Amino acid sequence: MTAKSPFRLLAVIPARNEAATVADVVRGVIAATGADVLVVSDASDDATAELARSAGAQVIELPCRLGAWGAAQTGMRYARRRRYAMVLTLDADGQHHPHELPALLAEQRRSGANVVIGTYAERLSAAKRLAWRYFHLLTGIGVQDFTSGLRVYDRRAVRTLASRHASLLDYQDLGVLMLLRKNGLTLQELPTVMSPRRQGGSRVFSSWLMVARYMLHTTVLCFAQIGTGRRQRAARAGAAT
Amino acid sequence: MTAQITSGLISVLLAGAILYLVRRDHLHGSYALWWLAVAGAILVLGVFPPVIDWLGRLTAINYAPILPIIIGIGMILIRMLKMDIDRSRRERQLRRLAQKLAILEHEIVELRRANHADDEPKAPKPADLPRIAGRR
Numbered sequence: 001m002t003a004k005s006p007f008r009l010l011a012v013i014p015a016r017n018e019a020a021t022v023a024d025v026v027r028g029v030i031a032a033t034g035a036d037v038l039v040v041s042d043a044s045d046d047a048t049a050e051l052a053r054s055a056g057a058q059v060i061e062l063p064c065r066l067g068a069w070g071a072a073q074t075g076m077r078y079a080r081r082r083r084y085a086m087v088l089t090l091d092a093d094g095q096h097h098p099h100e101l102p103a104l105l106a107e108q109r110r111s112g113a114n115v116v117i118g119t120y121a122e123r124l125s126a127a128k129r130l131a132w133r134y135f136h137l138l139t140g141i142g143v144q145d146f147t148s149g150l151r152v153y154d155r156r157a158v159r160t161l162a163s164r165h166a167s168l169l170d171y172q173d174l175g176v177l178m179l180l181r182k183n184g185l186t187l188q189e190l191p192t193v194m195s196p197r198r199q200g201g202s203r204v205f206s207s208w209l210m211v212a213r214y215m216l217h218t219t220v221l222c223f224a225q226i227g228t229g230r231r232q233r234a235a236r237a238g239a240a241t
Numbered sequence: 242m243t244a245q246i247t248s249g250l251i252s253v254l255l256a257g258a259i260l261y262l263v264r265r266d267h268l269h270g271s272y273a274l275w276w277l278a279v280a281g282a283i284l285v286l287g288v289f290p291p292v293i294d295w296l297g298r299l300t301a302i303n304y305a306p307i308l309p310i311i312i313g314i315g316m317i318l319i320r321m322l323k324m325d326i327d328r329s330r331r332e333r334q335l336r337r338l339a340q341k342l343a344i345l346e347h348e349i350v351e352l353r354r355a356n357h358a359d360d361e362p363k364a365p366k367p368a369d370l371p372r373i374a375g376r377r
Contacts, residue, residue, distance in 0.1 A: 040343075060347045063339050074340040081344065167333045 009035040009105070010084040012075030014068050014149075015092035016042040019051055025090070026055035028098030033105065035088065038078060040071040048092075068149070069172045076153070076162040087153045089172065096150045100192045104152050113188035114157040115180055117143060118150035120194040131215060135174055138222040141181065144189060147173045157185050171214075175221050245290055252287020256280035279316075 011029045015022050026037050039052035043065045053059045060074055072089055079087045088105070090096040100118060108116040121144050132146060149172055153161065160166070160183045161176065169175040177187065259280040263273045286292055286309055297305025 058347070060343045062343045066336055066339060070336055070340070074343060077340055078344050078347075164333060164337065167336050168329065 008084045009033065009086045009088060010075070010079045010082070011035045011037045011088045011090065011101075012072055012079070013037065013039045013052075013057070013090060013092045014042060014071030014075065015039050015044065015048050015052065016065070016068070016071070017044045017046050017048060018092035019044075019046040019048045021094040022048050022092045023051040023055040025092055025094055025096075025098070026052050026057040029088075029090070029101065030056055032098040032101050033088070036084075038075050039092065040074045042066060042068070042071040067170050069169050069176070070167075072149075072172050073161060073166060073169075076158050079158055080162050084158075085155055087158050089149055089151050089153070091149045095194045097193060097195065100150075104150070104190055104192070107188065107190045108152045108154065111188045112186075114154050114185035116152040116188045116190055117145065117148050118192040118194075119143070119145035119148050119189050120192055121145060127211065131211075134215075135218065135222065138219065139174065139178060141174065141177050141187075143177060143187060146177060147171070150192065150194070156183075160185065169221075170217070174218050178221070245288075248287045248290055252283045255287075256284045275320075 011033065013022070013025060013029070018025075022039060026039065029035065029037050037057040039049070039057045039059045041049045041052070041059060041061045043062050049059045049061050060078060062071060062074065066074070075089070076087060086105075086108070088101065090098075090101075096118065104116055104118050107113075128147075132144065135146065136142060151172075157180060160180060166176065166179055169179070180187065259276050262268060263277060268276060293309060294305050296308055297303070300308065302308055
């Protein structure tokens with residue numbers, strides 16, 4: 001097992017058929033942060049798992065497809081089992097630059113936020129901006145790039161996200177953010193630079209049909225959550241007085 | 242009178258089929274109870290259709306035969322809702338089981354490799370082992 005650093009950090013990389021990029025990403029993360037790296041292969045059909053392992057990552061292979069969030073959550077549960085203090089997630093397709101990670105971690109230490117999201121506002125397409133505006137209206141969550149998979153979670157956030165309540169989510173996006181807010185955790189954003197995906201397109205925003213499905217799905221999710229944050233805050237305020 | 246025989250026959254067949262399946266233990270606990278109640282209701286309404294007219298008078302519904310249909314459709318909707326709730330619960334369990342399976346598999350491989358590296362198999366130190374306890 002790898003050496004224990006003073007603040008134990010686990011980098012979780014959910015990957016499905018990312019053989020082309022996963023090894024580079026793993027090596028980059030190890031070089032940039034020195035963290036333990038865990039690749040969760042979402043029932044990949046290619047050599048993702050072997051390549052990640054030979055690049056120096058721990059690899060967990062899911063027996064069936066659970067989606068990007070299902071894979072990321074597996075990492076959260078692993079982190080809790082191994083008592084990591086913090087979890088960093090990033091995509092396996094190489095769009096997140098490992099050399100941005102130290103800044104993200106520093107931002108977490110500086111702000112003390114439970115979650116720090118690395119955002120890249122420039123990459124947002126018109127459709128995404130519109131979607132964001134719409135969801136901002138629905139939920140009141142002021143995060144710019146809510147689908148960004150580049151995030152740092154502290155112990156409390158990991159505990160929340162490893163729980164059963166997060167298991168029926170499908171993407172690491174608004175559903176996750178709403179759950180965090182519901183539990184009174186704080187979010188912080190840090191602008192970063194990302195490259196366009198080397199491999200394939202966005203999973204969520206790949207076709208109009210997918211976009212429609214995603215919007216509908218997330219809207220329903222919002223309706224299930226609406227008001228809970230406000231109620232919680234009111235309850236806390238009531239308890240404080 | 243023939244109408245009553247027809248409906249009686251149908252209801253006896255339906256209730257008989259349900260009873261048979263419950264007796265064969267094909268239905269789990271609360272489901273069996275639900276279906277026994279359904280079989281009972283079918284039997285009563287099928288064999289004694291005047292019950293329907295009596296219910297119609299009781300609820301002030303002019304066209305009494307619509308009553309069991311409405312109640313029946315309502316019951317079907319509730320049942321379907323319950324089924325989807327159960328399916329969601331099961332999906333959650335399935336996902337968590339798949340995750341745990343993958344994590345445990347990873348740990349087995351790790352332990353095996355550690356044992357091989359040591360050449361002689363020895364028990365892992367308790368500190369190296371994550372706690373098994375805790376919720377799924």
